[in-house]
Amino acid sequence: MKTIVEVKNLVKKFPIGDGFFTALKGVNLIFTEGEFTGLVGPSGSGKTTLLNIIGTLDVPTDGDVIVLSKSVGNLSPKEAAQLRKEELGFIFQNYNLLPVYTVFENVEFPLLLLKMSAGERKQRVLETLEWVGLTDKVKSRPSQLSGGECQRVAIARAMVKRPRLVLADEPTANLDAANSHHILQTMEKLNRELKTTFIFATHDEKVIGYLHRIIRLADGKVVEDSSPLNSPKGDLKSESSQGTITNNNDLDSSPSGRLGGAL
Amino acid sequence: MIQFLFKGLMRDKSRSLIPIIVVALGVIITVFLQSLLSGVIGDSIESTANFTTGHVKVMTRSYSENSSQLPNDLALLGVDTLKESLQKQFPEMTWAERIQFGGLLDAPDSSGHTRSQGNVSGMGIRLLNSTEEISRMNLGPTLVSGKFPSNPGEMLLSDELCRKMKLKPGDKVTLISSGMYGDMAMYNFTVSGTLHFGITMLDRGLMIADIEDVRSALYMENASGEILGFFTNARYDNKLAKEAAKSFNAQYVNSQDKFAPVMLPLSEMNDMGFLVAYSENVQGIIVTIFIIAMAIVLWNAGLLGGLRRYGEFGLRLAIGESKHEVYLTIVAESLLIGIVGSVIGVIVGLLISWYMQTVGWDISSMMKDSNFLMPSVMRAHISSTTYYIGFVPGIFSTVIGAMLAGIGIYKRQTANLFKELEG
Ligand SMILES: Nc1ncnc2c1ncn2[C@@H]1O[C@H](COP(=O)(O)OP(=O)(O)OP(=O)(O)O)[C@@H](O)[C@H]1O
Ligand SMILES: [Mg+2]
Numbered sequence: 235m236k237t238i239v240e241v242k243n244l245v246k247k248f249p250i251g252d253g254f255f256t257a258l259k260g261v262n263l264i265f266t267e268g269e270f271t272g273l274v275g276p277s278g279s280g281k282t283t284l285l286n287i288i289g290t291l292d293v294p295t296d297g298d299v300i301v302l303s304k305s306v307g308n309l310s311p312k313e314a315a316q317l318r319k320e321e322l323g324f325i326f327q328n329y330n331l332l333p334v335y336t337v338f339e340n341v342e343f344p345l346l347l348l349k350m351s352a353g354e355r356k357q358r359v360l361e362t363l364e365w366v367g368l369t370d371k372v373k374s375r376p377s378q379l380s381g382g383e384c385q386r387v388a389i390a391r392a393m394v395k396r397p398r399l400v401l402a403d404e405p406t407a408n409l410d411a412a413n414s415h416h417i418l419q420t421m422e423k424l425n426r427e428l429k430t431t432f433i434f435a436t437h438d439e440k441v442i443g444y445l446h447r448i449i450r451l452a453d454g455k456v457v458e459d460s461s462p463l464n465s466p467k468g469d470l471k472s473e474s475s476q477g478t479i480t481n482n483n484d485l486d487s488s489p490s491g492r493l494g495g496a497l
Numbered sequence: 498m499i500q501f502l503f504k505g506l507m508r509d510k511s512r513s514l515i516p517i518i519v520v521a522l523g524v525i526i527t528v529f530l531q532s533l534l535s536g537v538i539g540d541s542i543e544s545t546a547n548f549t550t551g552h553v554k555v556m557t558r559s560y561s562e563n564s565s566q567l568p569n570d571l572a573l574l575g576v577d578t579l580k581e582s583l584q585k586q587f588p589e590m591t592w593a594e595r596i597q598f599g600g601l602l603d604a605p606d607s608s609g610h611t612r613s614q615g616n617v618s619g620m621g622i623r624l625l626n627s628t629e630e631i632s633r634m635n636l637g638p639t640l641v642s643g644k645f646p647s648n649p650g651e652m653l654l655s656d657e658l659c660r661k662m663k664l665k666p667g668d669k670v671t672l673i674s675s676g677m678y679g680d681m682a683m684y685n686f687t688v689s690g691t692l693h694f695g696i697t698m699l700d701r702g703l704m705i706a707d708i709e710d711v712r713s714a715l716y717m718e719n720a721s722g723e724i725l726g727f728f729t730n731a732r733y734d735n736k737l738a739k740e741a742a743k744s745f746n747a748q749y750v751n752s753q754d755k756f757a758p759v760m761l762p763l764s765e766m767n768d769m770g771f772l773v774a775y776s777e778n779v780q781g782i783i784v785t786i787f788i789i790a791m792a793i794v795l796w797n798a799g800l801l802g803g804l805r806r807y808g809e810f811g812l813r814l815a816i817g818e819s820k821h822e823v824y825l826t827i828v829a830e831s832l833l834i835g836i837v838g839s840v841i842g843v844i845v846g847l848l849i850s851w852y853m854q855t856v857g858w859d860i861s862s863m864m865k866d867s868n869f870l871m872p873s874v875m876r877a878h879i880s881s882t883t884y885y886i887g888f889v890p891g892i893f894s895t896v897i898g899a900m901l902a903g904i905g906i907y908k909r910q911t912a913n914l915f916k917e918l919e920g
Binding site: 320391 | 498809
């Protein structure tokens, strides 16, 4: 399998007062394409910090992170933005939807940056909203949606450009159990069928149950890296076998390609 | 992308409406103040020009050096030819001879003895067979009783002095003054009308007579203390006035004659330089004040608005914009707001200015007995500047305000921008 992210001896220090706080103390990790992996650990263990550095939203103090063959420490702000624009998707705990825009527009936003034509954008957005089962909320505003629906919009927004890597920081923290399972199943399915790599930061047991690989952090260090033998939650399998997500644009035309309705 | 941001701007009223209102208000005040100040200052300049200085004034050199003493012994001679050549050299101007003089008025009783006396400061202007000077000096509204002179020997007198001297229109008086050659001069006038200006200096003892009568009275045949020049149908323009004076004076630059004519622009007479300089700089002063004031307001509004938007900025950074791009869009948005606000502000400001130009504001009751030559109706004056001046603070202040507010993006770590929205 191809390496998508390589973390080498990563150290991250934050200035506090006169000194430093070391949030990551020499982390070494390799992520391969198609992983469904979680960074797990208590609050303050450095999960978000690591995720932000992988996502080029922050820079290493020492060591390096290679994302899609690019060393994040050496990227200019512009190159980093380019990498995020083309290859990365983000999902946040607080959804971070733009309140003045509709569901459609929120999901469309990343495609505007990619300078896609209007027709192509529309097709992509609708297709992606179908994956997350929100085709009936196209014109709604975020304030009119439930938390679970908001997070599904956020997933659609992260997925709409078909990124190779999705970084999700506590995506279920604000959701109840049912909604958490719902969005996890959605993401798991996207991972399986589009081969998109997912890296989570979480301490939610529900999320951990879905992970294919669990990386435990404590105090800025990796303390455990395991791949549980138990396969992902079974209840999705039967449903998802009804249809497949294809990674091309003719999804609309094939009724069997519908995933959204199944979820 | 621009369309997308525009949509957001339209929908988020706190981002568009409030700044637009701030900008529009600032622009309205800017436009109005500019037109009002240029109107009021311009009107003061015009009053002074019409009454005493002209836009330019021609005198002899000696007269100009002692003009406060009204030295008619130093008056211009051969005024006919001089006026003709002035008309030829400056066809865009009109010319008016005037004589200023001082004297004593003597009112006789029926037996010819002195009944009362009073000091007058007199002006000889063209009064007969022409209303040009009457309307130029706006004498119409100041006439309290009687009528304007229609025959030689008639004159206008300050109403206050008339009352003091117990005179009324139709009464005869004798002017006692000194003639051009230093000898005593006496001349009989009939009061035809009385004037009230509301300006202490004038009401104390102004007398206005036809210039030919004054010439006869003071033995000033074809002479005149001053020739006033006015730009026809135009307000005072300091640059043009200075140019005219320069080209006129160049003809006499080598002359040693102290009676050679000299032309002065208004800005070099009667301490008018300050007012002229002020009127020339007033736009700059207003604009600077408003750019600074509005930029501070909009900067703070931008900071508040921006704070609410750090989540959006963070998201946009995550989606793949650089800080630089986000910053540019903030500035672009502010530019749009600045333009919209300025257009609204200029339109409304022009309407208010237009009202103040046509209707004006009568302040005569508020300034009884002032010491200045001030128009009694405050009027705005819309010039070409009025149309664009509002855009300067309107657009500059929004863009500067947004640029200052937007710096916050650079100050924050990208990862921290998301935290702003949490909790
Ligand atoms: N910008 C910063 N400045 C200073 N300290 C920071 C900064 N960001 C994170 N830290 C510190 O680094 C440590 C790791 O933070 P991080 O956010 O990565 O933890 P986490 O594992 O994501 O925790 P949580 O589960 O609460 O989200 C914490 O102790 C935090 O206080
Ligand atoms: Mg965290």
